[in-house]
Amino acid sequence: MNILTRAADITRSPGDPKVLSTGPSSLAAPDQMARGLGWFSIGLGLMELFAARSLARSLGMQGAEGLIRGYGVREIASGMACLSVNPVPGVASRIAGDAVDIATLMAALPNNPKRENVQLALLAVIGVTVLDVLCTSQLTARHGRPSGPGRDYSNRSGFPQGVAAAQRLSRDAPAGG
């Protein structure tokens, strides 16, 4: 049990139940992973936004500061979407962003005095891309609705004497509750 749960007991009255021990959470591993990626995305985005110049320098990409800041905004938006109640579009947008990042770094490789840094960054992006793809597939498996019509509930009228009888009832006894 975490400290917040213990602290919240202050708001309860003496007769209210208090947590003794906790069970498994509705929040499964892919959900936790999406949240982790969301916070990572926001952190990276802030770095790209506010430290674009030093990033550009370390990647030998001077002159691309504006582009890096733009990528930072994209990362923050993706991160916020990852932290929402439906993180799938957020993580999917990260994969699209990863592709853009890889393409940008590949384009920066030739004749780059900081080639080794760029290679390292490429490796990191590819690693995170694997995590993003894994997370999306696990989230979809856990939260997706199978395609198809679903169950047929057309026999569940809720009127033991049938719909027509319920309609007749209202005609006999006028509305008003």
Add this chain to the structure above:
Amino acid sequence: MKALVWHGKQDIRCDNVTDPEIEDSRDAIIKVTSCAICGSDLHLFHNFIPAMMPGDIMGHEMMGEVVEVGADAKSKLKKGDRIVVPFTIICGQCDQCKRGNFSVCERSNRKKDLADKVFGHTTAGLFGYTHLTGGYPGGQAEYLRVPFADATHIKVPDSMTDEQALFLGDILPTGWQAAVHCDIEPEDTVAIWGCGPVGQMAIRSAVLLGAKQVVAIDYIPERLSMAAAGGAITINFETESVVERLNELTGGKGPQKCIDAVGLEAHVTPSQPDTLMDRAKQAMMLESDRPHVLREMMYVCRPGGIISICGVYAGLVDKIPMGMAMNKGLTFRMGQTHVNRWADDLVRRIEEGQIDPSFVITHTAKLEDGPEMYKVFRDKQDSCIKVVLKP
């Protein structure tokens, strides 16, 4: 005892907690025999309703057997009584309770000062809900303390099963009140947005109250099939234009009565662009609720018509066309449900076989499986419409 406990956004756990204790002479304790997950529990699950605390016990649809009674509740309850517990806690004595406005009871919210500041004036205490409504422990648990128990209960006749009686505490009277608020007349078309459990009850209520035509709007096939079973004409908003279909069905005049059984989390889809805008604003905390259904109702409703809102809204909504509503002379009626106002009539209707609310139950599970069932219900998996839990 075991209980489903809120630990944060989308984090519900089945925890071991201490047993509830009688605090006041009007309290009683029940052994919960059945409880359900409500659509508004999902708003708490998603953390869209403010002032939840880690450690809060969920649940406001429950019934059970009385196992302990405070001295001042003994005139109305005794050990062994089977009761449904209304989700609104009522004192039965204040001005509002005397008027039958039970969901705005002036005395049952134990965090009245907080509610006064936020709402202007307090509303009733609610089980398993935000601390703005008292932060009372909910009924997704093995035992529940019922405050003001001498007033806050509905006795269950022996002839009624748990499954028939359970929904008297919330979704049946909520759907019923939404339909009653429409002042239904024999020539009326009643359009109902949302075919979740409350929407399903609103459909049956509108039929029982004599609507000429009931139209149900949703996008999930199994929910639409259940709506059609109850006598509704259905519109799938993913494949059809709601405005065009409603105009077709009403000779171009629009429905006289509209019911919002969706509330603050309207489905987000590119086919309804305002929902995308709302979702973005919600993410950036520029509005708390997604009011697509309100906008659509105000647009399609016949001038002079009634908009009845039983779906839960939590806070602030944006881009509401008040000019349109004002010029069309629309009447708005809304509120949490005055459960006890409708209870006697609904008990009678169930006993007489006019309605059997158990039709809506699609899943029954153990309390321990609650966290997983929240997910199944939230994700609308396995054709889930209503989950009943057995502690």
